[in-house]
Every structure is written in structure tokens, then in C-alpha cells.
Amino acid sequence: MADGEVGGIVDEKFTAVREKFAQNLADGTDIGASFCVTRDGETVIDLWGGWADEERTRPWEKDTIVNVYSTTKTMTALTALWLADQGKLDFDAPVAEYWPEFAASGKDAIKVSHLMSHSAGLAGWTDPLDKQDLYDWEKATSLLAAQAPMWEPGTVPGYHALTQGYLVGEVIRRIDGRSVGTVFREEIAGPLGADFHIGLPASEDDRVAHLKPPPVAGLGSAAQTEIQRVAFEHPTIDVSETRTRAWRGAEIPAAGGTGNAHSIATVQSILANGGVMNGKRFLSEAGCRKALECQIEGTDLVLGIPVRFGLGYGLSGPMSPALNESSMFWGGYGGSIVLIDMQNRLTIAYAMNRMEGTTTGDMRAITLAALVWQAMAG
Structure with missing residues (x-):
């Protein structure tokens, strides 16, 4: 894996998730990030990539x-x-x-x-x-x-x-x-x-990894x-x-x-x-x-x-x-999040390390999650 590229595993039905994850790293939406999905306790997506620092000197491993x-x-x-x-x-x-x-x-x-x-x-x-x-x-x-x-x-x-x-x-x-x-x-x-x-x-x-503070105060x-x-x-x-x-x-x-x-x-x-x-x-x-x-x-x-x-x-x-009614979640300042669906x-x-100004999670994770749900429904 070359520096800054995407590593990990993706079940073939979730190819669109990997593509979006890679796009976020390529266009600067993310500097470095990780995304993981488990179902029935088995890991079906485990992605990481980009850089651990804003200066891009350390790959996100x-x-x-x-x-x-x-x-x-x-x-x-x-x-x-x-x-x-x-x-x-x-x-x-x-x-x-x-x-x-x-x-x-x-x-x-x-x-x-x-x-x-x-x-x-x-x-x-x-x-x-x-x-x-x-x-x-x-x-x-x-x-x-x-x-x-x-x-x-x-x-x-x-x-x-x-x-x-x-x-x-x-x-x-x-x-x-x-x-x-x-x-x-x-x-x-x-x-x-x-x-x-x-x-x-x-x-x-x-x-x-070093966090990059959000653009707003x-x-x-x-x-x-x-x-x-x-x-x-x-x-x-x-x-x-x-x-x-x-x-x-x-x-x-x-x-x-x-x-x-x-x-x-x-x-x-x-x-x-x-x-x-x-x-x-x-x-x-x-x-x-x-x-x-x-x-x-x-x-x-x-x-x-x-x-x-x-x-x-x-x-x-x-x-x-x-x-759904059997789900719960919480996220962190800047963008991290976890969603738990018991059903x-x-x-x-x-x-991730590039922070947005949101208090608990943001749309980067939600967009990736939506692609997961779409693939499961398909």
C-alpha cells in the first residue's frame, strides 16, 4: 500500500463505501480516517487510509x-x-x-x-x-x-x-x-x-494521529x-x-x-x-x-x-x-461517531483527524453509513 492510500477489507457488496471513503481522502474531505462496520459480530468493512498528520509525513496505518x-x-x-x-x-x-x-x-x-x-x-x-x-x-x-x-x-x-x-x-x-x-x-x-x-x-x-482543529472557533x-x-x-x-x-x-x-x-x-x-x-x-x-x-x-x-x-x-x-427503534448512537466533537443497530x-x-465544527459526529460518517444501509437493502 503506497503512502496515503486506502487499506483494509471490504465485502464486495460494499464497494461503493470504499469508493466514497477513498474519494474523501483524495479530495481533502478527510486527511486520514478509519471506517469499520460489523454485522453479527463479523467485520464486513474495515478501512483506513490517508495521513496521520496534516503535514502528510506519517501514513494512517x-x-x-x-x-x-x-x-x-x-x-x-x-x-x-x-x-x-x-x-x-x-x-x-x-x-x-x-x-x-x-x-x-x-x-x-x-x-x-x-x-x-x-x-x-x-x-x-x-x-x-x-x-x-x-x-x-x-x-x-x-x-x-x-x-x-x-x-x-x-x-x-x-x-x-x-x-x-x-x-x-x-x-x-x-x-x-x-x-x-x-x-x-x-x-x-x-x-x-x-x-x-x-x-x-x-x-x-x-x-x-494529530487532530486538525475545525475551521471555526x-x-x-x-x-x-x-x-x-x-x-x-x-x-x-x-x-x-x-x-x-x-x-x-x-x-x-x-x-x-x-x-x-x-x-x-x-x-x-x-x-x-x-x-x-x-x-x-x-x-x-x-x-x-x-x-x-x-x-x-x-x-x-x-x-x-x-x-x-x-x-x-x-x-x-x-x-x-x-x-430504527432498536438503534442508538453517539459521536465526538469534530466528526467521529458510532451507530449501533440492535435490530x-x-x-x-x-x-478521523480533520475536524469539522460539529459537536457530535458529522455528515462524512452519515454519508458512509447511508451507503452501507443502501447496500444491505439492495
Whole structure:
């Protein structure tokens, strides 16, 4: 394979997907990218290509990985679903049952399900936070435990862009004793051989693609309300931070995960396949379907768009009309995304390094996914 070209495998019925993927790399829609589809747990598309850096000095290889921002949330959510399926976590229980300090400032009735569905009223840190504080787990979680909610919990969604990972992650830590990144690695990614990391070892740094920031200003530039300002500016997201050892090594379970389309699809196929992947059962089928239970819907106070949230995932609805009722998804700032279709036992994942200005996924992945669905229907 020549530098910058497309590598990988494609089932012959999906030739149009490979052609579109290659076109995106050739015309600059993508610099480097990966796209993977599994069906019934089998990989039917696994593509990668282009360049791992904007300067085009490093080819995007099979094992190239990249920061995928909020697509990481699906890994944290799956870890919580796994713990619940073990009978150790009750989504309907008050958070304070597991994390007593969290009851402060009138939060004693907030449920774990509110954390999972972005409705806890803690969309950001009301005290300004320095980006270095994201690397201090104790500080980040203690501030949230002490903070009062910004709206009545459980009444309306408001995207917890960074805070969700610390909130759900601390509940996991309080129950299990291990950090969320450790539980994820030891119970899910490790057994699957999936190259996705919530907290990347320094030994893997040379495989990480460099993100190219979006052409427009960061997420905070769209902030209109106080809630949006707090969510996106405490602290402001700095894409260049993803090139640092501090960011990569830290456990930032809502935004700091590093992987590629193959590893994303491999992990999330657990849900698409009713709890089984690579011959191993990770969750019961009922434990998987729990994620589909709608917790809240309405116009999101942070994103400003209509949403439907299950337990850790977006569900079919106004912002995702193509999905059936047994589907869920989430994506990351800049363009990465994963779509999980339980009805068709299908998982579609995309990860790239040229960022668009969108908050959770964009049309590059959706166009490729549409070609997958067309081929399956044909």
C-alpha cells in the first residue's frame, strides 16, 4: 500500500463505501480516517487510509489511533451498563447511595440515570476550571460533588460534555474500586483485544494521529446562555492539548478516549450482538437493551437541538431519523461517531483527524453509513 492510500477489507457488496471513503481522502474531505462496520459480530468493512498528520509525513496505518472526543462516552456508558448487569449498579438509585459526598447542595435525589442521560443539571463546572484541572480526578469530581445543579434534575436534558465522564466514572470507581479506564481495559477492551484506551500508555504515543482543529472557533463560540457558557468554557476545549502526554494519559471518560474505527466498532458490537462478541458473553441481552430505555427527551439546554437520551446513548428521534427503534448512537466533537443497530446486529464506526465544527459526529460518517444501509437493502 503506497503512502496515503486506502487499506483494509471490504465485502464486495460494499464497494461503493470504499469508493466514497477513498474519494474523501483524495479530495481533502478527510486527511486520514478509519471506517469499520460489523454485522453479527463479523467485520464486513474495515478501512483506513490517508495521513496521520496534516503535514502528510506519517501514513494512517492499520494501527493508527486518534482522540475521538465524545465517542468516548459510549465506552464509559458500556462500562456502567456492564456493572449494572453484574447487579452492582442500579441506575434508579440516588448517586449519593454510592458517592455520599454527592448529596451536597440539594443533589441527594439525583439518580445515576440522570448522569447517564445528561439531565443531572451539572453540564459544567460553575467554578472556572483550568484545563490542567481535567487531569486531577480528585479535584474535578470533588467540585462536582459540592456543586448545586443548574436546573431541576431529571426535567430537561443539557449535554454534560466533559462532566458526564467524571460523574459516571466516579460512581463506577466508588462501586468497583477501580478507575473507569481500568475497568474498561480489564473487563471489556482487553478481553476483546480492542485497541481503545481511556488513559493511553506513553508507549503508544507514536501511533496517535494529530487532530486538525475545525475551521471555526471552538465549541464555546456558540455559547448564548449561561448554561452553554459554563458547559463549553469551564474549561475551553483546546484541541492542541490532545497532542500532550498529560491529555492522552489522563482518564477523561467523556472526551479523552483514543482508538480507531475498528476498535470502536469491536467494543460497541457487544451491544449490537445482544451482549456477545468474539465468542464471549459480556452482558445479558436485557442488560444491552437497557441502554435503549428513553430517560429524557426535549430541546437540549446545551446543544440547542431536540434530543432523546437513553442510558448513555442518543436514541432514534428528531436528530437521528434514519435510526430504527432498536438503534442508538453517539459521536465526538469534530466528526467521529458510532451507530449501533440492535435490530440488524450492525455496528458502524468512523474516526478521523480533520475536524469539522460539529459537536457530535458529522455528515462524512452519515454519508458512509447511508451507503452501507443502501447496500444491505439492495
